[in-house]
Amino acid sequence: MESQYVYKYPHPAVTADCVIFGYEPKDGLSVLLIKRGIEPFKDCWAFPGGFIGMDEDAETGARRELKEETGLETAYIEQFGCFSEVNRDPRERVITIAFYALVKKSEVKGGDDAADAHWFPVDNVPALAFDHDRILRVALQTLKERIHFKPIGFELLPDVFTMPQLQELYQSILEVKFDRRNFSSKMLKLGILTEVGDRPKDAGSRIPIMYSFNLESYAELKKSGFRLEF
Amino acid sequence: MESQYVYKYPHPAVTADCVIFGYEPKDGLSVLLIKRGIEPFKDCWAFPGGFIGMDEDAETGARRELKEETGLETAYIEQFGCFSEVNRDPRERVITIAFYALVKKSEVKGGDDAADAHWFPVDNVPALAFDHDRILRVALQTLKERIHFKPIGFELLPDVFTMPQLQELYQSILEVKFDRRNFSSKMLKLGILTEVGDRPKDAGSRIPIMYSFNLESYAELKKSGFRLEF
DNA sequence: ACAAAAGTGTTAGGCCTACACCCATGA
DNA sequence: TCATGGGTGTAGGCCTAACACTTTTGT
Numbered sequence: 397m398e399s400q401y402v403y404k405y406p407h408p409a410v411t412a413d414c415v416i417f418g419y420e421p422k423d424g425l426s427v428l429l430i431k432r433g434i435e436p437f438k439d440c441w442a443f444p445g446g447f448i449g450m451d452e453d454a455e456t457g458a459r460r461e462l463k464e465e466t467g468l469e470t471a472y473i474e475q476f477g478c479f480s481e482v483n484r485d486p487r488e489r490v491i492t493i494a495f496y497a498l499v500k501k502s503e504v505k506g507g508d509d510a511a512d513a514h515w516f517p518v519d520n521v522p523a524l525a526f527d528h529d530r531i532l533r534v535a536l537q538t539l540k541e542r543i544h545f546k547p548i549g550f551e552l553l554p555d556v557f558t559m560p561q562l563q564e565l566y567q568s569i570l571e572v573k574f575d576r577r578n579f580s581s582k583m584l585k586l587g588i589l590t591e592v593g594d595r596p597k598d599a600g601s602r603i604p605i606m607y608s609f610n611l612e613s614y615a616e617l618k619k620s621g622f623r624l625e626f
Numbered sequence: 627m628e629s630q631y632v633y634k635y636p637h638p639a640v641t642a643d644c645v646i647f648g649y650e651p652k653d654g655l656s657v658l659l660i661k662r663g664i665e666p667f668k669d670c671w672a673f674p675g676g677f678i679g680m681d682e683d684a685e686t687g688a689r690r691e692l693k694e695e696t697g698l699e700t701a702y703i704e705q706f707g708c709f710s711e712v713n714r715d716p717r718e719r720v721i722t723i724a725f726y727a728l729v730k731k732s733e734v735k736g737g738d739d740a741a742d743a744h745w746f747p748v749d750n751v752p753a754l755a756f757d758h759d760r761i762l763r764v765a766l767q768t769l770k771e772r773i774h775f776k777p778i779g780f781e782l783l784p785d786v787f788t789m790p791q792l793q794e795l796y797q798s799i800l801e802v803k804f805d806r807r808n809f810s811s812k813m814l815k816l817g818i819l820t821e822v823g824d825r826p827k828d829a830g831s832r833i834p835i836m837y838s839f840n841l842e843s844y845a846e847l848k849k850s851g852f853r854l855e856f
Numbered sequence: 857a858c859a860a861a862a863g864t865g866t867t868a869g870g871c872c873t874a875c876a877c878c879c880a881t882g883a
Numbered sequence: 884t885c886a887t888g889g890g891t892g893t894a895g896g897c898c899t900a901a902c903a904c905t906t907t908t909g910t
Contacts, residue, residue: 400634406680410710410721450636450719454710478708478723480640480684489680491640491723493708509682541775544853560862577864578900597884602861604908625776790889807891808873815871832880832889 413528414473419552420499421561423517424568426501427532429524432513436486437525441516443532445492445551447480458495465513467505472498472551475607476538480614484527495537498551521593525624539569541567544624545605547588550609557591558604559583586624588614605616638710638719642687643758645724645765646696646702648731650661653747653790654798655763656731659740659754660784666716667755671746673762675722688725697735704727705759706768712755723850724817726765728781756830766838772856777818780839786822788834789813817843817856 416428429441443527444461455473463469473495480491501515518536523529542548549565551563563579583589590613592606646658659671678684685703693699703725710721716834731745748753748766753759772778779795793809813819820843822836 401632401636403631403633403637403639405639405677406631407633408640408678408680409633409635410640447635448638448710448721450638454713454721475708476748477703478684480678480723482681482683491678491684493710493721522708541771544774545771558862565904574899575902576862577902580863582863602863602909604862620662788889797902805874806889807875811892812872832882832887835890 406489408453408487409491410448411445411492412448412454413443413492413494413498413531414458414459414461414465414500415532417445417496417498417518417539417552417564418422418504418515420501421564423515423563425518425552426515427518427521428504428513428515429521430465431514432525433512433529439523440525441514442525442528444513448493454493458493458497462497462499466497466499468497468503472548474542479527479531479533481527492531494531494535496539497570500552502550502554507537532572541568541569545611547614547624549551556606556608558606562607585619588617610618636719638721639715640678640683640698641675641720641722642678642685642691643724643761643763644688644691644695646674646692647726647728647765647769647782648734648745648746649795649798650731652792653745654747654794655748655782656747657751658734658743658745659746659751660695660701661744663742664754667852670745670755672755674743676771678723684723685725686721688723688727688746693725694728696727696729698727698729698733704772707764709761711757720763724761725763726769728778730784730785752840763817769802773799777839777844777854786836786838788836792837816847818847 408458416429418426420426430444432438432442441500444465446457446461448457452460455475458473458475459469459471460473462473475495477492477494478491479494482489484490484492487594487611499563513616517533521529521532524532539548549562549569552565553561560576562583563574566579567573588610589607592608648658648694650656658674660674662672662750663670665733665833674695676691682690685705688705689699689701689705692701692703705723705725707724708721709724712719714720716720742759748762751759751762754762771779773796779792780798782795783791789810792813793804793806795808797803818840820835820840822838
């Protein structure tokens with residue numbers, strides 16, 4: 397049976413698209429794209445996304461996409477915009493609600509379905525389907541702004557990381573360079589890092605100190621109003 | 627003729643809602659609400675809003691609502707979120723794209739249509755229809771964040787204003803108090819204010835200095851990356 | 857032995873904060 | 884004349900930004 401949904405006024409279709417960010421020192425901030433198998437934009441790369449079910453809200457839909465592509469059931473996910481240009485999809489009027497997800501690449505197994513999914517460094521993405529290049533630019537800009545208010549960087553790193561790793565991540569997102577010593581002391585002063593203790597006392601200066609993100613201290617900090625100063 | 631729009635899959639309805647903010651010293655930050663004349667939520671207050679046409683994008687729809695309620699054709703308007711909870715509208719599945727508009731109250735004539743529209747101080751709004759109370763909270767929170775990056779305060783003041791007026795506006799939005807002297811020097815140091823010159827040289831200290839927002843200086847400032855430090 | 861990676865401390869300048877007095881006006 | 888509103892400057896502390904050397908490891 398076809399064509400069974402009938403409305404008195406025209407309705408647009410609504411999708412949720414999920415810009416999945418990951419990070420690794422060697423290639424910086426990356427985004428997970430899937431190659432479209434069907435028209436339109438067949439063989440173009442695009443964000444995972446799909447129509448929102450009538451019994452799920454947009455975030456639920458985005459999480460569903462995220463799980464299909466990365467296997468992750470829990471991840472940091474946040475809405476950052478809605479794209480409603482009239483002709484952004486050649487088939488019909490489609491409005492998309494856009495989310496970004498921040499995932500630890502180490503926890504991502506290959507996508508569940510056989511989709512052709514790959515990570516691309518954000519400064520080297522191929523041509524994208526629909527208006528996804530614009531969506532990506534907005535996502536990156538939003539990250540840059542929100543990192544001043546939320547410790548989103550930690551969502552992209554393993555649970556335990558080193559100061560240089562953290563610094564490179566910040567530099568990747570903000571596209572700037574920091575002085576090593578200043579970055580380190582500023583970060584430590586915030587008081588949201590816990591030194592992970594299994595470091596031999598006589599460890600050589602070449603062996604980095606391992607830290608983890610201290611969620612309790614962060615919760616404290618948040619209550620008193622703050623800004624991450626970078 | 628009824629029921630002529632037919633789809634293979636169910637489609638939600640999509641609206642654009644417009645949270646219109648205005649400001650006046652006496653009652654602080656206010657929001658323009660209209661009293662609903664029809665069910666559901668008849669006689670409740672709500673934001674101006676309505677279904678998005680198939681040939682307009684969401685911002686165009688929001689501007690249309692804005693014009694109907696305030697007569698303003700140009701105003702600062704910005705999308706801040708999308709609300710898609712499944713049962714937020716009892717009639718059918720409705721997803722709304724939410725905008726805030728910042729208007730100069732002095733330029734607002736009463737709404738064009740006879741709708742029952744009134745300004746309410748944001749800290750004293752009546753019960754709202756649908757999930758509009760939540761939308762309002764998100765709008766206010768977004769304002770607080772974005773004021774660090776964009777000089778949105780000036781959209782709410784007359785073209786010419788005094789330093790105390792500007793300070794009170796900032797205090798209204800951020801819900802904090804600043805020291806008069808510090809606020810003033812910080813603002814002036816930014817270099818985006820122009821002293822409006824028709825002040826008699828021997829003006830008494832009781833007569834405040836008038837300023838206007840200097841768009842050119844701001845454009846300069848923006849290029850070099852910055853933050854409004856409050 | 858040399859290059860690369862990581863740790864660490866100091867200083868100068870700028871920014872932030874807190875704070876007090878003067879002048880003019882209107883009641 | 885008194886309260887109110889507005890203008891202005893300074894001093895201390897904190898933060899920022901700039902900067903160099905040492906240790907260790909791997910080649």
